[in-house]
Amino acid sequence: MFCEKGNALLRATGLSKSFNGVPAVASVDLDLDIGESVGVIGPNGAGKSTLLGLLVGSLKADEGRLIMEGRDLTRMAVHRRVSAGIARAAQIPQTFGRLTVAENLRLPAVFGAGLHGAEAERWVEEVLEMCGLAELAGTDAEHLGLLSRKRLELAKAVAARPKVLLLDEVGAGLTEPEIEQIMELVRKLRDGRAVMWVEHIPFALRGVCERLVVMDKGAKILDGPFEEVWADPDLQAIYMGVPDDEVA
Amino acid sequence: MDRHMNLILLAGGFAAALAGAFVFEPGMLFLLTEVMVVLILAQMWNLLAGFGGQVSLGQQAFFGLGGYLLFLGANSTQIPLWVWLGVTPLIVGLLAVPLGLVVFHLKNAYFAVGMWVVAEILAAVFMRFDFLGGSAGIVLRPGGASMTMNPERLVFFIAAFGFVAIIVALRLFLKSTTGLALLGMRDSPDAASACGVDVRRMHLMVFVIAAMGCAAGGSLYYITTLYISAADAFQMNWLIVMMFVSIIGGLGTLTGPIIGTLLFIMIREAMTSAGFSGGTYWIVMGALAVVVLLLAPRGLWPLIRDFHFRKTGRVTR
Numbered sequence: 251m252f253c254e255k256g257n258a259l260l261r262a263t264g265l266s267k268s269f270n271g272v273p274a275v276a277s278v279d280l281d282l283d284i285g286e287s288v289g290v291i292g293p294n295g296a297g298k299s300t301l302l303g304l305l306v307g308s309l310k311a312d313e314g315r316l317i318m319e320g321r322d323l324t325r326m327a328v329h330r331r332v333s334a335g336i337a338r339a340a341q342i343p344q345t346f347g348r349l350t351v352a353e354n355l356r357l358p359a360v361f362g363a364g365l366h367g368a369e370a371e372r373w374v375e376e377v378l379e380m381c382g383l384a385e386l387a388g389t390d391a392e393h394l395g396l397l398s399r400k401r402l403e404l405a406k407a408v409a410a411r412p413k414v415l416l417l418d419e420v421g422a423g424l425t426e427p428e429i430e431q432i433m434e435l436v437r438k439l440r441d442g443r444a445v446m447w448v449e450h451i452p453f454a455l456r457g458v459c460e461r462l463v464v465m466d467k468g469a470k471i472l473d474g475p476f477e478e479v480w481a482d483p484d485l486q487a488i489y490m491g492v493p494d495d496e497v498a
Numbered sequence: 499m500d501r502h503m504n505l506i507l508l509a510g511g512f513a514a515a516l517a518g519a520f521v522f523e524p525g526m527l528f529l530l531t532e533v534m535v536v537l538i539l540a541q542m543w544n545l546l547a548g549f550g551g552q553v554s555l556g557q558q559a560f561f562g563l564g565g566y567l568l569f570l571g572a573n574s575t576q577i578p579l580w581v582w583l584g585v586t587p588l589i590v591g592l593l594a595v596p597l598g599l600v601v602f603h604l605k606n607a608y609f610a611v612g613m614w615v616v617a618e619i620l621a622a623v624f625m626r627f628d629f630l631g632g633s634a635g636i637v638l639r640p641g642g643a644s645m646t647m648n649p650e651r652l653v654f655f656i657a658a659f660g661f662v663a664i665i666v667a668l669r670l671f672l673k674s675t676t677g678l679a680l681l682g683m684r685d686s687p688d689a690a691s692a693c694g695v696d697v698r699r700m701h702l703m704v705f706v707i708a709a710m711g712c713a714a715g716g717s718l719y720y721i722t723t724l725y726i727s728a729a730d731a732f733q734m735n736w737l738i739v740m741m742f743v744s745i746i747g748g749l750g751t752l753t754g755p756i757i758g759t760l761l762f763i764m765i766r767e768a769m770t771s772a773g774f775s776g777g778t779y780w781i782v783m784g785a786l787a788v789v790v791l792l793l794a795p796r797g798l799w800p801l802i803r804d805f806h807f808r809k810t811g812r813v814t815r
């Protein structure tokens with residue numbers, strides 16, 4: 251047994267991943283708790299998506315451990331981690347083109363959340379409504395535009411009813427009002443779960459997250475209350491040379 | 499509505515199979531049984547490759563095994579032939595589980611060729627050992643005695659009704675959530691596992707079902723010929739037929755392989771009766787496949803269906 255400080259819902263220790271000998275994530279420790287929403291920022295290539303991939307299991311960690319509610323998930327396959335309660339909306343939407351939007355959500359509702367029959371159906375309806383996709387329920391996903399596809403990717407993750415919801419740039423490429431809709435949605439989703447949101451849009455994270463993680467060159471360099479981290483000189487240093495309007 | 503359709507299919511299939519078994523003479527029944535067998539094989543390859551995304555070049559392995567297990571089992575025991583007909587697919591299905599777990603380590607083209615190698619190895623094994631028939635093959639002698647009855651009426655009935663039952667089962671399966679997972683996997687296996695679907699298990703399930711169906715096809719076919727040899731049972735032609743009719747008709751649809759099979763049999767029979775020798779019809783089939791794939795890469799049925807539904811804009815599978 252190992253000592254745990256507090257009872258973290260999800261605890262990652264020493265997670266590392268290299269591609270062809272180049273480290274993309276280097277020994278990251280991370281705790282996530284229920285009711286928490288954590289923003290993640292960092293320059294392009296900092297390893298944010300790779301970290302989420304390690305948590306959700308689409309990438310295998312070279313080193314480190316992942317414990318959720320006392321269970322070791324380190325070697326667990328993606329589909330079992332979904333049932334255990336981790337789901338991600340990927341940076342590049344992975345939707346089922348030849349299935350309808352509603353069918354796209356039925357899969358995570360049944361195989362992820364473990365719902366059946368009418369219960370699954372009701373939950374799909376609810377997620378459709380919540381994510382603003384109700385009108386598109388019967389449309390094949392391959393006919394969706396970018397905004398709708400991003401919403402569907404988010405909705406798929408939500409439909410799995412995860413305890414840990416990982417969002418990878420779900421707001422990228424959207425207009426400000428659209429991002430505000432997503433912020434509203436994420437706020438609703440916070441209750442009873444941990445949300446970790448990677449985004450290059452600070453105002454979105456600031457409006458939703460009370461905690462901020464900063465990654466650079468594969469390492470987690472800052473982690474703490476949002477405003478504190480935001481004001482940290484190290485953060486400014488990372489973004490030096492990046493035009494102000496991209497940061498703030 | 500759909501439930502009714504399935505019941506109508508089953509009842510109609512039963513009646514038609516029964517009527518056909520009584521009405522047609524033996525020569526015709528032999529041909530029609532082969533048609534049913536090809537329909538079953540095509541539907542199985544379609545399930546595996548079209549719906550499951552696993553392109554196998556070795557399904558003749560299961561076809562041959564189905565024939566051989568039936569012959570060996572029926573010849574060497576007193577257990578009735580018809581019991582063996584039911585048991586054989588189950589045995590082959592059980593064998594397919596460990597085989598699948600091994601060959602799934604191969605991906606894509608390697609899997610396809612790996613399955614072909616499996617079929618070739620089986621052919622060599624059955625050819626080599628005399629207790630498996632050796633190069634002479636085996637004559638069907640249930641319980642050690644010559645066949646006393648002509649089996650073609652009963653075999654045709656089983657094959658025809660079996661095919662209809664398979665279609666109904668596939669319709670039900672594709673409507674189920676497990677079927678939906680399979681359809682999702684066609685678009686993206688990664689996205690499916692991200693939704694909690696056990697993709698490997700789904701692959702194995704489809705692999706086993708396809709193996710069982712091909713084995714049943716082999717059993718049915720070789721009862722009508724009363725003789726089996728490794729050179730015939732494990733030959734690549736069985737695979738080519740399944741592939742051709744599925745691809746020409748429309749992979750990943752239930753109707754496509756039926757259209758493909760009818761075309762195949764019609765072309766073959768027309769050319770044979772017009773006096774063309776042996777395998778000339780393969781040239782026509784090959785040319786047809788090339789033309790279809792150039793003009794309608796998704797196959798004939800999706801083309802017809804899209805044409806039919808273009809006005810209403812309805813999307814169907």
Ligand SMILES: Nc1ncnc2c1ncn2[C@@H]1O[C@H](COP(=O)(O)OP(=O)(O)OP(=O)(O)O)[C@@H](O)[C@H]1O
Binds near residue numbers: 274292301
């Ligand atoms: N599958 C892969 N194969 C090889 N290298 C990869 C792979 N995925 C990521 N990398 C590399 O790992 C590093 C981290 O990439 P990652 O996608 O995690 O960054 P990120 O922080 O999400 O960046 P962005 O903000 O651009 O999305 C980069 O240098 C990237 O090129």
Ligand SMILES: [Mg+2]
Binds near residue numbers: 298299300341418
């Ligand atoms: Mg990224």
